[in-house]
């Protein structure tokens with residue numbers, strides 16, 4: 001690394017770590033402000049990195065950078081003190097050969113980690129929680145592990161099956177200007193596919209990609225084949241009175257589910273496979289199977305209602321809502337055991353104004369974006385285990401003066417990932433609010 005490169009490198013690191021001075025004005029401007037006290041240092045070794053936790057008595061303004069030849073990492077904490085000899089308590093290990101500390105500018109603390117190899121350093125602050133107070137966390141990721149870590153990180157995406165209603169010989173409802181439901185549902189489905197795929201950790205699967213007829217049961221099978229975590233079926237409503245308008249969302253009702261269970265159970269042969277493919281049922285008794293199946297389905301219905309109300313909440317911002325709550329009904333397409341499913345009546349195609357909206361690219365985009373936000377909100381709370389969204393992440397306590405872009409920059413993560421992970425659709429972060437930093 002030549003000198004100018006190094007300077008560039010240090011500059012970029014300075015941008016990544018350390019709070020902006022404005023975040024903690026008291027610490028940087030007032031000399032009289034009481035300094036930060038380091039109360040303890042703890043070290044833990046993880047598979048791919050070494051973590052050092054500095055227990056502090058208050059929030060600290062810090063910066064972190066790496067130097068080479070020899071490899072070392074330098075931590076500067078503004079206006080801070082550490083008891084003499086505290087660093088000696090931290091045991092050397094295969095990565096950290098030694099730790100030194102000193103005073104800079106009469107009042108700042110500098111800690112230098114001498115390392116046995118090059119690392120990617122990362123730092124973040126944790127707000128007090130439980131027994132722990134303010135913490136400054138330094139993670140030193142060994143670069144040797146990089147390739148291994150990159151291979152290992154392939155956590156799966158959350159799969160969203162998008163089902164455009166009707167198709168082919170079944171045009172669905174037709175508006176007064178001749179708009180077919182099957183056409184607008186496919187257009188919205190394709191927009192939604194793009195929007196979902198733009199979200200990190202999510203993948204969309206289109207149940208039908210073109211204007212073709214598909215049986216309801218084949219739609220469910222397609223979602224199952226792709227191991228969908230949820231299915232959204234897009235439709236447009238129709239009513240004799242052209243004044244009827246607005247969006248509605250349906251989830252499956254327990255009654256509908258129960259009768260469907262009975263019907264499916266009546267089918268012999270692979271009925272059990274269809275029903276119980278995802279449910280581990282090591283029982284022969286038909287009655288027990290039925291009860292267990294109902295229980296698992298009820299859980300799915302709860303998730304469906306939950307997803308439905310998140311989507312409805314977002315749709316409210318772009319379209320009038322026909323019914324304020326998620327409705328429950330027995331649509332066949334919703335009867336996918338173990339896949340939470342919702343059916344969305346985007347608008348009334350029988351209402352001339354809404355028909356026009358349904359054809360409009362701008363309105364379709366708005367609907368798609370609203371659905372995406374709703375889906376995101378749900379999965380940021382309830383990410384299925386094993387998915388990238390459910391993978392462990394760092395937490396960060398928001399400081400005054402922070403905004404989403406600043407934090408994204410600080411942790412070198414994509415701003416839209418950060419927003420998606422925390423369902424941040426506005427910029428009004430509150431100081432002290434804890435947000436999740438996705439692990440890249």
Ligand SMILES: [Zn+2]
Nearest residue numbers: 165172235236
């Ligand atoms: Zn329909």
